[in-house]
Amino acid sequence: MEDVKVSQTVRNQQSIDRAFASHYGKSMFLAIIGLLILTFIGTRMFTHVDLNLYGYIVGTIVFIGGFFYRFISWGERPPTKVIIKKGIKLLLRKNTPKTSVEQLATYRFIWNRGIYRWTQHILIGWGCVLAILVTFPLVFSWMYFTMQENGMYTIVLFGMDLMVVPADGFIAFMSYNALNISAIMVIIGVCMALYRRLRNLQARAEQQVIYDFLPLYLLLFISITGLTLTVLNLFFEGKGQYVMSLIHQFSVIVTLIYMPFGKLAHIPFRPLSVFARNYREHYGEKSMQACKVCGTGFVSTEQSQDVINVLGENNLTFDMKEGFNLAELCLPCRRKYRISRFSGFPTHEVSVKEANQNAKG
Amino acid sequence: MTFTIREPKQTETETEERRRLYMELENCIGCRSCLAACTQCGGHEQKNRNYVYDVNPLVNRETMPLMCLHCVDPACARSCPAQAIQIHETGAVLSALVEKCIGCQNCTIACPYGIPKFDEEENLMYKCDLCIDRTKDNIPPMCASVCPTNTLQWLTESEIEVKQSKNDVGNDKWVTSMPYLEGETNVTVNLPGILQGTVKLF
Ligand code: SF4
Ligand code: SF4
Numbered sequence: 001m002e003d004v005k006v007s008q009t010v011r012n013q014q015s016i017d018r019a020f021a022s023h024y025g026k027s028m029f030l031a032i033i034g035l036l037i038l039t040f041i042g043t044r045m046f047t048h049v050d051l052n053l054y055g056y057i058v059g060t061i062v063f064i065g066g067f068f069y070r071f072i073s074w075g076e077r078p079p080t081k082v083i084i085k086k087g088i089k090l091l092l093r094k095n096t097p098k099t100s101v102e103q104l105a106t107y108r109f110i111w112n113r114g115i116y117r118w119t120q121h122i123l124i125g126w127g128c129v130l131a132i133l134v135t136f137p138l139v140f141s142w143m144y145f146t147m148q149e150n151g152m153y154t155i156v157l158f159g160m161d162l163m164v165v166p167a168d169g170f171i172a173f174m175s176y177n178a179l180n181i182s183a184i185m186v187i188i189g190v191c192m193a194l195y196r197r198l199r200n201l202q203a204r205a206e207q208q209v210i211y212d213f214l215p216l217y218l219l220l221f222i223s224i225t226g227l228t229l230t231v232l233n234l235f236f237e238g239k240g241q242y243v244m245s246l247i248h249q250f251s252v253i254v255t256l257i258y259m260p261f262g263k264l265a266h267i268p269f270r271p272l273s274v275f276a277r278n279y280r281e282h283y284g285e286k287s288m289q290a291c292k293v294c295g296t297g298f299v300s301t302e303q304s305q306d307v308i309n310v311l312g313e314n315n316l317t318f319d320m321k322e323g324f325n326l327a328e329l330c331l332p333c334r335r336k337y338r339i340s341r342f343s344g345f346p347t348h349e350v351s352v353k354e355a356n357q358n359a360k361g
Numbered sequence: 362m363t364f365t366i367r368e369p370k371q372t373e374t375e376t377e378e379r380r381r382l383y384m385e386l387e388n389c390i391g392c393r394s395c396l397a398a399c400t401q402c403g404g405h406e407q408k409n410r411n412y413v414y415d416v417n418p419l420v421n422r423e424t425m426p427l428m429c430l431h432c433v434d435p436a437c438a439r440s441c442p443a444q445a446i447q448i449h450e451t452g453a454v455l456s457a458l459v460e461k462c463i464g465c466q467n468c469t470i471a472c473p474y475g476i477p478k479f480d481e482e483e484n485l486m487y488k489c490d491l492c493i494d495r496t497k498d499n500i501p502p503m504c505a506s507v508c509p510t511n512t513l514q515w516l517t518e519s520e521i522e523v524k525q526s527k528n529d530v531g532n533d534k535w536v537t538s539m540p541y542l543e544g545e546t547n548v549t550v551n552l553p554g555i556l557q558g559t560v561k562l563f
Pocket of ligand 2 (some may be wrong): 440441442443444445446457461462463464465466467468469485486
């Protein structure tokens with residue numbers, strides 16, 4: 001009985017998988033269905049669609065397609081698979097919120113790389129997040145505003161009245177100007193980034209035009225055209241507004257299409273850094289791998305084994321005749337072991353700490 | 362008033378033969394110039410990425426440099442879940458891309474020679490990139506530029522071949538890769554002993 005049931009579910013699973021040519025097709029299908037359902041609810045059964053924003057809908061769908069394409073081909077790689085699988089399992093660790101805030105919101109590690117870089121990154125990063133949080137709910141009509149007779153605005157989210165605010169109050173001001181504020185943030189941030197690249201010869205040497213400059217120019221293009229829309233509205237009675245809004249939409253769509261492939265791809269993939277931190281902390285607490293030469297715990301046993309397995313899948317095996325795998329030696333011992341293989345003298349067995357490796361005198 | 366900016370002539374460097382880092386371990390005197398020079402390379406942000414080891418510290422002063430050997434099939438890049446370690450068209454295995462590295466440190470565990478370093482504060486791996494902004498234009502990497510004893514040299518394939526034929530001492534000391542290393546590398550290394558009977562000029 002039991003067996004029959006199991007094979008039944010397996011077969012069901014297989015036929016679901018077979019209905020789609022690939023993981024890709026399946027994820028794509030599910031994401032678009034999800035999007036449709038959310039839009040359906042948000043627009044009160046499509047009665048509230050803002051057709052001005054049609055271009056964005058197309059852009060978003062293309063973006064989702066590109067994103068899944070990239071994500072799935074990337075997730076197939078053995079080391080990525082390990083991190084994703086174990087990362088999801090460890091998502092409920094109690095450190096997750098703190099790590100996420102540090103990694104994804106305050107960018108503490110970038111602060112440590114330099115204040116200039118951090119300022120530039122926080123302006124661009126939060127400028128973009130703010131803009132996305134405002135634009136996309138509007139595009140899919142998850143959020144809109146209605147004006148009442150008495151000078152009060154109602155903010156409607158997913159068809160529910162979220163709050164009622166005075167039309168000349170602070171919240172209302174912030175909501176109409178959110179996009180302007182984010183545009184200014186992004187423009188300042190991008191200019192800082194461009195300045196650093198053009199000024200600093202060191203930085204310039206590393207740059208590749210397509211990889212490094214294109215995303216900055218795209219963001220600048222979006223922000224400037226967006227801000228121009230506001231200027232046209234305020235000072236020119238909306239003249240040329242239609243053309244400008246088309247140009248603006250075009251810039252957003254191009255960026256969305258480019259996003260999963262270039263430098264900006266780090267935005268959707270960055271949450272993996274939280275997975276990585278959890279993975280290291282969790283398994284580090286469980287048990288540390290003692291160096292097979294000096295006995296120091298230098299990495300979690302789990303990670304050491306995972307790396308050995310991942311390399312094995314790539315036909316790289318570093319089992320030594322001394323009976324250890326190189327991934328089981330701490331870094332200084334592994335380097336000394338290499339020296340010993342060069343010289344024939346077992347440097348790694350002399351317990352003298354490596355001297356002066358930091359070029360300080 | 363018009364200005365014309367004259368581009369430096371490219372033709373010479375274009376036809377120039379590609380070069381590789383070549384290490385003659387026997388010559389090292391342990392001065393650590395290569396470490397100091399490494400800190401000064403563009404993009405290295407004052408942090409060196411190479412090593413100099415005492416071979417038998419309690420007995421003599423023999424030293425050897427150790428740096429990334431730029432594996433043809435690099436374990437560091439294979440183990441990186443974020444594809445942050447890219448391989449340049451010259452074969453150089455680059456340092457982690459700052460925006461991609463997620464700080465898992467797989468690469469430090471995977472490298473058979475223990476080369477990649479990790480900055481905990483910046484949550485970022487950094488490693489020898491063979492001074493890519495120099496070597497991509499066939500300019501020697503910082504370490505080879507300053508090495509006073511020719512332990513580190515920046516040679517063309519044919520120069521390396523000449524060395525190999527000149528130093529055919531039949532003692533297994535000419536090492537370009539297997540079985541002495543863990544895999545094929547873009548850096549050529551030879552072991553102490555190669556210069557037997559050759560007069561050194563320094
Ligand atoms: S020597 Fe280590 S760091 Fe260098 S390419 Fe090979 S595996 Fe990577
Ligand atoms: S520490 Fe960074 S470069 Fe190294 S494997 Fe992890 S993500 Fe890749």
